[in-house]
Amino acid sequence: MAEVVATNGAGRSGALRQILCDALGVPLAWVDDAAGTARGAAALAALGTGVVADSTGLHVWFERAVRVKHLPEPRSAARLERLFARRLSLYAALRSEFSNEPPFPPRHA
Numbered sequence: 001m002a003e004v005v006a007t008n009g010a011g012r013s014g015a016l017r018q019i020l021c022d023a024l025g026v027p028l029a030w031v032d033d034a035a036g037t038a039r040g041a042a043a044l045a046a047l048g049t050g051v052v053a054d055s056t057g058l059h060v061w062f063e064r065a066v067r068v069k070h071l072p073e074p075r076s077a078a079r080l081e082r083l084f085a086r087r088l089s090l091y092a093a094l095r096s097e098f099s100n101e102p103p104f105p106p107r108h109a
Contacts (some may be wrong), residue, residue, distance in 0.1 A: 002055070007031045007040065014068070022076040030068040 003026055010016050011030055021028035031039075046052045 001026055004028045005031055005040070008037060017068070018070050018073070018076075019080070021070040022072050023080050025072050025077055027072070028070040030070070032067040 001024070004020065004024060006017055006020070006028055007030070014030075017028055017030055043052075043058045046058065047055065052058055
């Protein structure tokens, strides 16, 4: 994956976009476009049906709409890697404590 394009929703948050960029380790472009979801669905359909050969052919679909470009920050990416590794180890250590619990409280009739 060479680049991620974010639109609408949570993508409106610059902080969240930067965290996603750092976590994925690839540049992220933000498109301030109300039609972003539909454009993304059309892009995936174009890939799936062979209208475009690969994702590089989709770049022109988004390049005019890009408003902000985020680049991964190596220090932040390294910190996220450490935190994720810690989360995995904590999950492994605590998993047996919760294995007999139902995922949600039972509903009352």
